[in-house]
Amino acid sequence: MNIRVIILLFCLIVLVDGKKIHRFRLQRRSHRHHKIPHPHLHLQFRNALRRKYGYTPLRTVNAVNVTSEPGKGAVLVEPLINSYDTNFFGVVSLGDQPFTMQFDTGSSDFWVPSSHCRFCIKQCGNKFFRESKSKSFRSSGTPFSITYGSGSVKGMVASDNVSFGDLKIQNQGIGLVNISDSCSVFDGIAGFAFQQLSMTKSVPPFQQMIDQQLVEQPIFSFHLKSGSSDGGSMILGGSNSSLYYGPLTYTNVTEAKYWTFKMDFIKVHGKGSRHCKSGCKAIMDTGTSLNVGPVLEVLHLCNDIGAVYNDTYKLYTVDCASIPQLPILVFGIAGKEFYVKPQTYVIMYANLCFVGLMDLLGLDHWIIGDVFMRENYVEFDWARRRMGIAPAV
Structure with missing residues (x-):
C-alpha cells in the first residue's frame, strides 16, 4: 500500500459555544507503511x-x-x-x-x-x-x-x-x-x-x-483522527464539544514542565490484572507515536493481549489477521476508563503488525502518545494546569 500523506494547509476560525476559537487543520502520514522496517x-x-x-x-x-x-x-x-x-x-x-x-x-x-x-x-x-x-x-x-x-x-x-x-x-x-x-x-x-x-x-x-x-481562552486541544482523509485538528483558544462524546474528565497537571498527570491504571479489557494499579506518573506527549512504559508492565500487557516478542525488532507483534479479535486497552484516568481499540494500537508495516506499546529500560512512568490520542480527545488547560479527556468522535 502506498504511503498516504494528507496535507491540509489552512486554519479555520469557528464559533464554538458562542466563543471564537481557531481550528488548525492537521496533516497525517499513514502508519500503514509499505516497506519492512529496518531491524x-x-x-x-x-x-x-x-x-x-x-x-x-x-x-x-x-x-x-x-x-x-x-x-x-x-x-x-x-x-x-x-x-x-x-x-x-x-x-x-x-x-x-x-x-x-x-x-x-x-x-x-x-x-x-x-x-x-x-x-x-x-x-x-x-x-x-x-x-x-x-x-x-x-x-x-x-x-x-x-x-x-x-x-x-x-x-x-x-x-x-x-x-x-x-x-x-x-x-x-x-x-x-x-x-x-x-x-x-x-x-x-x-x-x-x-x-x-x-x-x-x-x-x-x-x-x-x-x-x-x-486566543479567547488559555486552552488548546487536540483531535487526532485514525484511518480518515485528514489528520484531525489542533484547536487554539478553547475546545470543540462536537468533536468528543460526553463531558470532559479533568486530571490535574502534577508538574508544570511536561504535561504530567497521575494515571490510575492500565489494563487489557477482560484479561489479566491492572498495571500501575496504585497509580503512577504519566506524561501526555503528542510528539511520541506509541505508548511507552516500564519493561515489566509492557511485558505483562503484551502477554495479556496475546502478542509475542519479536527478537529481530525488539518489539511485540501479533498476527495481522487477528486484529479484529484482539482485546481493547483500558486506561484509568481521574476515576474514568478510556479505551483504545486494537485497530488503533496495532501498527502495520507490510506483513508485520506491531503492538503500539514499547518498553524503555529504566523508565518508571508512562508516556502516553498518539496511539491513545487517536481514540481520545484531549484539552490542555494552560492556566488551570489540567487536562480534559473524553472519547473522540
Whole structure:
C-alpha cells in the first residue's frame, strides 16, 4: 500500500459555544507503511526517547558520520527514524515562510532548519529558513541543543514573527538548526509544553499567544483522527464539544514542565490484572507515536493481549489477521476508563503488525502518545494546569 500523506494547509476560525476559537487543520502520514522496517528501528526510537526524557542512550548502531559543513564538525546519523509514520503535522509560517511542523506537547521550543544545515537540506529535503527574506528576524547569537523523540538538533537562538493561520505571534523565540542527526517528515517542531522545559530559554508559542491576547481562552486541544482523509485538528483558544462524546474528565497537571498527570491504571479489557494499579506518573506527549512504559508492565500487557516478542525488532507483534479479535486497552484516568481499540494500537508495516506499546529500560512512568490520542480527545488547560479527556468522535 502506498504511503498516504494528507496535507491540509489552512486554519479555520469557528464559533464554538458562542466563543471564537481557531481550528488548525492537521496533516497525517499513514502508519500503514509499505516497506519492512529496518531491524535497528527499535533501538533508534528508544535512544531518541531516552535522550528526550533524560536517560542515557543505549549503544549506537548503524551510524555514519556526515559533515554538516567543511571544517565545522560532524553529526551522528541514525537513519529510518520517523516515529513509525504516525505523527501529525501542520503548516506554520515563520517570517512569512511556510514550514511543516510537528506540534509536540513533550517539548517547549520552536525550531526550523537554517540555511547552514546541509544535512537537513540535502539529505532530508527539509525546507530551511532564509534570514535575509524576513524583515522581522533578529539573531541573538546564543547557541542551543535539544533532544527529541525523533533525534537531536543544535543551532543558534533567534526571534521572528510566527503565524499559526491568522494567529500571528510577534517576536517569538526560535531555534535555527545548523546540525541535525536524523531526518523526519516534518521541517521543525513547535513545542507546547511549559517554559521550564525550554532549551532555548524562550517563552513557548502558546504562552506567547496568551500574553499577546491572541486566543479567547488559555486552552488548546487536540483531535487526532485514525484511518480518515485528514489528520484531525489542533484547536487554539478553547475546545470543540462536537468533536468528543460526553463531558470532559479533568486530571490535574502534577508538574508544570511536561504535561504530567497521575494515571490510575492500565489494563487489557477482560484479561489479566491492572498495571500501575496504585497509580503512577504519566506524561501526555503528542510528539511520541506509541505508548511507552516500564519493561515489566509492557511485558505483562503484551502477554495479556496475546502478542509475542519479536527478537529481530525488539518489539511485540501479533498476527495481522487477528486484529479484529484482539482485546481493547483500558486506561484509568481521574476515576474514568478510556479505551483504545486494537485497530488503533496495532501498527502495520507490510506483513508485520506491531503492538503500539514499547518498553524503555529504566523508565518508571508512562508516556502516553498518539496511539491513545487517536481514540481520545484531549484539552490542555494552560492556566488551570489540567487536562480534559473524553472519547473522540
